[in-house]
Amino acid sequence: MSERSSGRQIPVVVLAGFLGSGKTTLLNHLLHRSGGSRIGAVVNDFGAIEIDAMAVAGALGDATVSLGNGCLCCAVDGGELDVYLERLARPSAGIDVIVIEASGLAEPQELVRMVLASEHPGIVYGGLVEVVDAAEFDDTRTRHPEIDRHLGLADLVVVNKVDRVTDAARVLALVRSLVDRAAVVPATYGRVDPEFLFDCRPSEERVGQLSFDDLRHDDHAGHLHAAYDSVSFASGRPLDPRRLIRFLDSRPEGLYRIKGYVDFGPYDLGNRYAVHAVGRFLRFYPEPWSAGEERLTQLVLIGSGIDPAALRGELEACGNDGAPHTDDHGMWGVLRYVQGAAEDPAA
Numbered sequence: 001m002s003e004r005s006s007g008r009q010i011p012v013v014v015l016a017g018f019l020g021s022g023k024t025t026l027l028n029h030l031l032h033r034s035g036g037s038r039i040g041a042v043v044n045d046f047g048a049i050e051i052d053a054m055a056v057a058g059a060l061g062d063a064t065v066s067l068g069n070g071c072l073c074c075a076v077d078g079g080e081l082d083v084y085l086e087r088l089a090r091p092s093a094g095i096d097v098i099v100i101e102a103s104g105l106a107e108p109q110e111l112v113r114m115v116l117a118s119e120h121p122g123i124v125y126g127g128l129v130e131v132v133d134a135a136e137f138d139d140t141r142t143r144h145p146e147i148d149r150h151l152g153l154a155d156l157v158v159v160n161k162v163d164r165v166t167d168a169a170r171v172l173a174l175v176r177s178l179v180d181r182a183a184v185v186p187a188t189y190g191r192v193d194p195e196f197l198f199d200c201r202p203s204e205e206r207v208g209q210l211s212f213d214d215l216r217h218d219d220h221a222g223h224l225h226a227a228y229d230s231v232s233f234a235s236g237r238p239l240d241p242r243r244l245i246r247f248l249d250s251r252p253e254g255l256y257r258i259k260g261y262v263d264f265g266p267y268d269l270g271n272r273y274a275v276h277a278v279g280r281f282l283r284f285y286p287e288p289w290s291a292g293e294e295r296l297t298q299l300v301l302i303g304s305g306i307d308p309a310a311l312r313g314e315l316e317a318c319g320n321d322g323a324p325h326t327d328d329h330g331m332w333g334v335l336r337y338v339q340g341a342a343e344d345p346a347a
């Protein structure tokens, strides 16, 4: 019998973690491996184009709702979130657990506070899951010491991307030293047993402690995202692969995160290319265009100390001039960054 039909409350899990740590990857893993449980998701994108929502929507259909353009943690009240939670918690939706994927710059305590403050009788706070990028962890902590505080609130920490480090044991030990009572599990590509997430519900005592100590409505200026800008770029003109690679190879230090989809037009008529940059990490993932899909390039760039107008201009300049011929070598630069099967054998 599902939780709904037995009249129990639906747990709402907050899935947080710094930019690019692997939250969407983990959510997609859960959606494909959740067995008999039906998951509803609320996806909060930082940029104006909802790339994360696009990445999970196919798997979820009407069980995804998207809250784009800005951190949910800055909503004045949880009213908007409540509307979405109510929609997902309707018995007719048949949902067993709801996951809120926070933007990579959200303040997790604000989201937890909103869930705890919700007056919807059909839901209950199901815990905070923090995803950590093992390869970027040291640098991210140096730039953002508040990450330690986020980990202290977590009920489960997934130390992701252990395939990218040679000292996973050290990173795991460091994370364990920073958490309070959370379980800490290593992962690649967010592959954790869904039961871990569904069972990470905090004790009553912990929830009480959270609502009094950790969840004071804090100063907005101190939020992580206060120091970040985002640039959204959408174009129906295909990009030239060489120009785009030149742009990406010379991207400024502060431009920490790029994500979206690229149309290379005549260079590959069959595929669009999902692109992800996280710090200096860069990957392209070709995926076939769906029949009838509008051929667009849609990118979100997020960084600190960046010049949005200049970046938008540089992306404009990556447009293909409409030259009728492609050359055989044009895509080489892109293909260097296409993920090989050896990198993720289970993909």
Ligand SMILES: Nc1nc2c(ncn2[C@@H]2O[C@H](COP(=O)(O)OP(=O)(O)OP(=O)(O)O)[C@@H](O)[C@H]2O)c(=O)[nH]1
Residues within 6 Å of the ligand: 017, 018, 019, 020, 021, 022, 023, 024, 025, 026, 052, 103, 104, 105, 160, 161, 162, 163, 164, 187, 188, 189, 190, 257, 259, 276, 278, 283
């Ligand atoms: N090598 C490696 N790459 C990973 C792993 N998990 C995720 N990635 C890649 O990291 C990039 C970012 O992953 P996402 O799941 O989009 O990260 P996110 O936390 O949702 O990103 P934001 O929403 O922008 O904060 C993508 O290119 C993923 O394929 C992993 O375990 N190992």
